[in-house]
Amino acid sequence: MCGIVGYIGKRDSQGILLGGLKKLEYRGYDSAGVAIHTKTGLELRKSKGRISELETRLEAQPLSGFAGIGHTRWATHGKPSDANSHPHTDNEMNISVVHNGIIENHLQLKAELEQLGYRFVSETDTEVISHLIAHHYKGDLPEAVRKAVSHLRGAYAIAVLSAHEPDKLIAVRWASPLIIGVGEGENFIGSDIPAILEHTRSVYILNDGEMAVLTRDNVELMTLEGNFIAKQLLRIEWDFVMAEKGGYDTFMLKEIHEQPRAYRDTMRGRLLEGTGISFPGTSLSARQIRGVKHIHIVACGTAYHAALIGKQVIERLTRIPVEVDLASEYRYRMPVIGANTLVIAVSQSGETADTLAAMREAKLAGARVLAITNVIGSSVAREADDILFTHAGPEIAVASTKAYSSQLIAFYMLGLFMARSLNTIDRAALTEMIAMLERLPYQVERLLEDKESIRRIAERISGREHLFFIGRGLDYSLAMEASLKLKEISYIHSEAYAAGELKHGSLALIEEGTPVIALATQELLLEKTASNIKEVKARGAYVIALTLEGNEELEKTADQVIYVPRTYSLFTPSVAVVPLQLLAYYAASIRGHDVDKPRNLAKSVTVE
Ligand code: F6R
Secondary structure (H helix, E strand, O other), rough: OEEEEEEEOOOHHHHHHHHHHHHHHHHHHEEEEEEEEEOOOEEEEEEEOOOHHHHHHHOOOOOOOOOEEEEEOOOOOOOOOOOOOEEOOOOOOOOOOOEEEEEEEEEHHHHHHHOOOOOOOOOOOOOOHHHHHHHOOOOOOOHHHHHHHHOOOEEEEEEEEEEEOOOOOOOOEOOOEEEEEEOOOOOEEEEHHHHHHOOOOEEEOOOOEEEEOOOOEEEEEEEEOOOOOOOOOEEEOOHHHHHHHHHHHHHHHHHOOOOOHHHHHHHOOEEEHHHHHHHHOOOOOOHHHHOOOOOEEEEHHHHHHHHHHHHHHHHHHHOEEEEEEEHHHHOOOOOOOOOOOOEEEOOOOOOOOHHHHHEEEHHOOOOEEEEEEEEOOOOOHHOOOEEEOOOOOOOOOOOOOOOHHHHHHHHHHHHHHHHHOOOOOOOHHHHHHHHHHHHHHHHHHHHHHOOOHHHHHHHOOOOEEEEEEEEEEHHHHHHHHHHHHHHHHHHOOEEEHHHHHHHHHHHHHHHOOEEEEEEOHHHHHHHHHHHHHHHHHOOOOEEEEEOOEEEEEEHHOOOOEEEEEOOOOOHHHHHHHHHHHHOOOOOOOOOOOOOOOOOOOOOOOOOO
16 A cells, blocks of 8 residues: 655754665655655655655755655556645645545545635545644644544545644554554654665554554654543664565465455445445445346456356346456457447456456446446446446566455455345345445455465475365355465466366366365355265365355365355355465465465466
8 A cells, every 4th residue: 555654853854764665665656755854844746656756846946954754656546646645734834734544535635625715626535634724723733634534434544744833743543554653763654664674673662542642752652532641662673674564474465365454445446334335435336236137247367257256246246247258368258238338347456458348348348337346447347337346456476366255355345235226136135245344344354364274284284296276156156266366376286177077077176186176155156066076086186175164074085175254155265264274375385386476377467
């Protein structure tokens, strides 16, 4: 996600802020900016694009001052542009704010502030914060910040610098990480350890609902109610490379662990008080949905596997027929596209050449295109008629994990939104499903607590050269993703098979000890999959079953059983994928591969 750095002390802040921002560059961003308190007050330099562009701007017009805040932005509201880059200010240029996270109620706050006469210059959700602080400022900056954040709903880590009290920096955390670095006669704010590691290893980690008031020589920690708190100063022993990965060995493992947060961010502001789904900021309306007679989904690779699940979700919830195509095939197969065909393009990067070409083909034929993408301002986002952003944050590892599972969350919400628009689901069922969606991040957190058992299973398969994944229905689509994940990073050859199809040929490949990973998470298909497990077992397969908690029956046939928590059947892939990602991850690391950069692959495939 975005990066924050803040400095107050005895040194000139420009170089320190730029240095900190550069250390956050690896996380991905689309623009950068700084605000520094100079002799003339608050001054800003912001730039769309690389930090080097901001640096060029600062070389031409340097800023000198002992307190400042900086930001690398990964757009969530409003395209990447100079105006949308942080820091944001109030109209009088007295307050500057950098923010990570999403303010769910920003549209409502913006309307209220506009009524009061505040003028907005960006499309961001963040700008409401600077105006709110200005509105509440009555001579006490910490008090104004406290009052301002009491109006915010959503996730925020913010750093505030004000011309009113330039000897202070304020930091607040709610559901988005923030740390305070403590130095000698200088203090720091960082969204991540790498931002400040060059200067100090002593840090306070803020918890949700905590605020820090930094001066050059002091850090005061308090709750949002204004009560002072004492906290242990921690010493960071990580080296820089470890710090970049948040203490994990690889970006992939870090991103697997980021899934609960990615799920929350993708759902944020879209689930309405347990009674509905809305997509603020997108033009997709219930009326349009009612006009849709066919849906085509186009995507590549992992995004295609998410689309296969999306098809089943939409068809089951709405009964609208859905076709899924590999984008590279779609454009050449002369698809039948009509004015009432909705084409959904799914792409993490939003730059995949085949997906772009497929959606262009669809648009030419008169279809409306809805994009599900993770990158605001990407080509897919720019060319689509409607966009549903996943908010998984930048994905650095080549193998997609959190982007895939956030695409599933997007499909669940889209399916429910469509079902409600078409009246194919009643309010009570919707409320129940929304409650189950909200539980998913907690269920994934619980799964991530037991990685050791998956690592042991990975040891068992890591020496093999071939294996099978089998499953039925949603499990078959999930098996395809699990198989791709294993192949791309461990280089073990694997095939995903519809469990009922194996006996039509490929069963011939099963021999003594062949690992078969059987996904059996769909209650209605459990008995059928159990018979398929017996089929392979009888041919000597070593069976690892993945099923729902409580289905202990499978222990009688399978050699190992992985359990995942229960949720609504359509939502199960978003929990079941986690042990499968871990299995691929551990198999690859045991084989000694560079998990983040598998051979022959690129993160974004911009050629046909
Ligand atoms: C595999 C993987 C790729 C991508 C595919 C499409 O882990 O990441 O298969 O899913 O190249 O990329 P996007 O989603 O950026 O269009």
